[in-house]
Amino acid sequence: MKLYWSDVLSPRKACAVAKYLQSPVEYAYLDLGRGEHKTPDYLALNPNGKVPTLVDGSLVLWEADAIMCHLAARSDSELWPQDGRQIEVIRWLSWNTQHFTRHGGTLYFEYIIRARFGMGAPDPNEVEQATKEWRRFAKVLDQHLRDRRWLVGDTLTVADFAVAVTLPYAERAHIPLAEFPAIERWHERLNELDAWREPFPELVTAD
Template sequence: MKLYYSDVLSPRKACAVAKYLQIPVEYIFLDLSRGQQKTSHYLAINPNGHVPTLVDDDRVFWEADAITCHLATRAGSDLWPQDERQIEIIRWLSWAAQHFNRYAGELYFEYIIKARFGLGDPDPGVVTDAQQQFRRYAAVLDAHLEGRRWLVGNQLSVADFTVAITLPYAEHAHIPLDDFRHVRDWHNRLNELEAWREPFPT
């Protein structure tokens, strides 16, 4: 298997799951600042021109959530359980994309991506709105996590890797994580995993 990645949000969860599952993957780094994700070779694999992409023999997977589920399936791991918990996991994947990480991702972009790629200063209006909306949805997550160790059932799943993906950057991205104790404690549990703390190959 080949995993095309860069050291940004979406590839982070794919790399973290691959490392957690100890799957033998050939990692191929794409330098986004040099436009390597837009070459004709890469666009033939992923016409969206984004990372990550997983190539597994003759199968190609574009999106990080699909990649994490495929890796778990290939490994026979309960990170992607083969029962009714799949519906609950899909709910959290969708919720993260539409709400929680939508706004946390805006803060990540304003404070981290703009600085990294020379795209200007954070937009105060975007920051204020994103922080307000993040607090709204973080409150939902915080309530769900009260008395729980992980998001779905009693064990780690791909939902945890996806929903938490912006939180390692909370301090630098001005994400108000400290306002939500249960979310913070949950992320601290993820930080006990080396694959979460250091997901990218060295």
């Protein structure tokens, strides 16, 4: 298998799951600043020009959530449960895409990506709206997690990796994580996992 990645938000969760599962993956780094995600060869794999992309034999899979689920299913892992919990995992993946990471991702873009790629200062209107909406949905998540260790059932699943993906960047992205103690405790549990703290492969640079 070959996983195309870069050190940005969506690939973080795919790389974390691959590392957690010790999946037999060859990692291929794409330098977004140099436009390596827009080359004809890469666009033939992923016409969206986004990362990550997984190639597993004849299967070419893009979208980080799908990649996480595929890696977990391939490993017969409880990260992608094969019982009634699976629909709950799908619910949280959907909720996260539409709400939680949607707004946390806006803050990540405004405060981190803009600075990294020289795109100017954060847009105050975008920041204000995203912060308001993030707080709204963080209340839902915080309530759910008050008496739970993980999002679904009693075990770690891909839903935890997906929903938490913006939280390692909370300070830099001005995400008000400290206002939600149950979310903080949950993220501290994730931080006990080496694969979560350090998900990305080490880059080898030429001397």
